[in-house]
Amino acid sequence: MSTVLLTLEIRYEQDVVLTRQRVRQIAALIGFDAQDQTRIATAVSEMARNAFQYTGGGRVEFRLEGQSPQSFLIIIRDQGQGIPQLEDVLQGRYQSETGAGRGIVGARQLMDQFQIESLPGRGTTVVLAKQLPRQVAALNSQQITNIVNELVQRSPQNPYEEVQQQNQELLQALAELRKREEQLTQLNRELEDTNRGVVALYTELDEKADSLKRANELKTRFLSNMSHEFRTPLNSIMSLTRLLMDRTDGDLTSEQEKQVTFIRKSAAGLSDLVNDLLDLAKVEAGKTAVHLSTFEVDELFATLRGMLRPLLEHNSSVSLIFEEPIDIPAIHSDEGKVAQILRNFISNALKYTEQGEVRVSAVRAGDRVVLSVADTGIGISPQDLERIFEDFIQIESHLQKRVKGTGLGLPLSRKLAELLGGDVAVTSTPGIGSTFSATIPLVYPHLPEGVPIAQPDWQFDPQRSPVLVVEDHAETLFTYEKYLEGSTYQLIPARTLEHASQALAQVQPVAIVLDILLEGENTWSLLTQLKQDPATRSIPVLVMSVVDNEKQTRNLGADAFLVKPVDRLSLLKQLNMLINQNQQQKLLLIDDDLVARYLLKQQLSQLLPHIPLSILEASNGYEGIRLAQSEQPQAIVLDLVMPEMSGIEVLDQLKQQPATSSIPVIINTSQLLEAEESQILAERTVAILSKENSSAEVAIAKLQEALIKAGLVLEAGEIEHG
Structure with a gap:
């Protein structure tokens, strides 16, 4: 929200004084204390004086920006010749006998935000902002209206009174500085008396810090070595118990089978503990490598769905639901570590949920993605919300005896998220459920930034x-x-x-x-x-x-x-x-199924109710290729399974012919594709849609995204017709 409170024109020298009066009035009305009022008034009057002195005048605009928190924004514009040495001024390198430039540096130090833009011959714009104090509640529209009315009714002081008040402020500031100087002198004496003791204490602390560092390194080395040493016998135990359970050397009695099962479960639990300890030790030692790759959230969810399905076998009263991610771009990070974080969240949720559901979702938050796991389980009390992220901590509950864990999954998840540049959070209500979330940057933030900018080597794609x-x-x-x-x-x-x-x-x-x-x-x-x-x-x-x-x-x-x-x-x-606003929009549907074409046209009518779109239809591949050549549609929606000529063959011919090779193709099919097939098709098309979408909203959202990627203009008023 942005509201203009007042606008002033600077034409005469007294207007500079008027600007100072007005900015102090507004600062007082919106909740700033006397000290901040003086800071703001000083910074603004300095910039207003610059505008008058160097350009002969300007315009000052006072605004209230934002909602929570709100900021007091002042914009000062002039139409002068600009500041030729602006960068030197901002860096403190500019020296002037008249003192030019010092006001800009001083004003920047007094405000929370300071931006200045100056172009030769086009004037200068200065933006100053101060965030409202935390103790001041956000102003609503009625309060803002009252402030504007009061500013209109309240006449400013005369310039003499303003100068008097400014002098009083300066005297108060000098008295405060003198008082602080006396306090600093006394403090320096005390510091001199204790300095020797502090030096000795620092020496002792350095020795203890080195000792703790060596102890921590020893602990990490011990955990890493012992974890590796434990893995060999554990793997042997697991393998031998598998041989016994498979009856390789003969049958087992029911009692023997029970004993072997106990051994196997204990070994599996110990193996989980060893793996978590090793991962934790590697993260703490800074030896965990980040293996970057680009992956889609829906593919990650599909992998986890299949991996975690066996955990539901013991509890049919709990449903594991993965929500379809919408409008989330590919993530460039360590897919294995992101999956490990989610696996820990989901397995915990399944352990502590007796009935109901565990819901996995992903939403975009700016340049990050929030991956959440919500359950309807037993919940966590407020005093335990932070403790669960401590090593080996397990909260007592009536389910504790039935579900065992290492107490390392959540601490490890937090450390992995931080390693990827993100963090984890939890909200919970006892008896209702919990939600664990990991916020991960869409692009791993520690990509190597080359100091010299290398000469680019562009490879132009003729089809794009x-x-x-x-x-x-x-x-x-x-x-x-x-x-x-x-x-x-x-x-x-x-x-x-x-x-x-x-x-x-x-x-x-x-x-x-x-x-x-x-x-x-x-x-x-x-x-x-x-x-x-x-x-x-x-x-x-x-x-x-x-x-x-x-x-x-x-x-x-x-x-x-x-x-x-x-x-x-x-x-x-x-x-x-910008690129296609003057083009007539044509969309070619190539599908032998009349019902499928009808349903797609219905989706298009819902998605584009006011957009003129010419829809061409072809019931087979041959007709589709002919229409593509003659009509040159802006995009093609292609089915894969068709008689006589398959969708793959149609795609091959479209891409081989110069007249149609650059037309974007959207696959719309009911065929279940293997991962390799999907990857090959994804490289040749703009999107792959499934006819089997259970949700109409999801289907329309995916269709909209595909059409946008294909270059179609989807909003009314964006297309011009001759």
């Missing part, structure tokens, strides 16, 4: 439309690459302005995604150049920045603007709008 992305942050580039993976667009990365120019010399992109601030340079000049050059003027430019300066970017010619972070569908939808 190139999108030039000018971005200097390697992790952000990686995220965008994953966003565009499987779509009709190919990412062409450029981490510097020089690389961007080189890319434009080699390829004509269908769109350009531009970050404003690169390391050591900004891209305003590139944006201006793109829109002035007849060769690139028609290329749509999407600016994505952490700073919400949409108005300025559009004034310079940008076609669209998004505030970071951006999710996958938002980026694809914006690109579709």
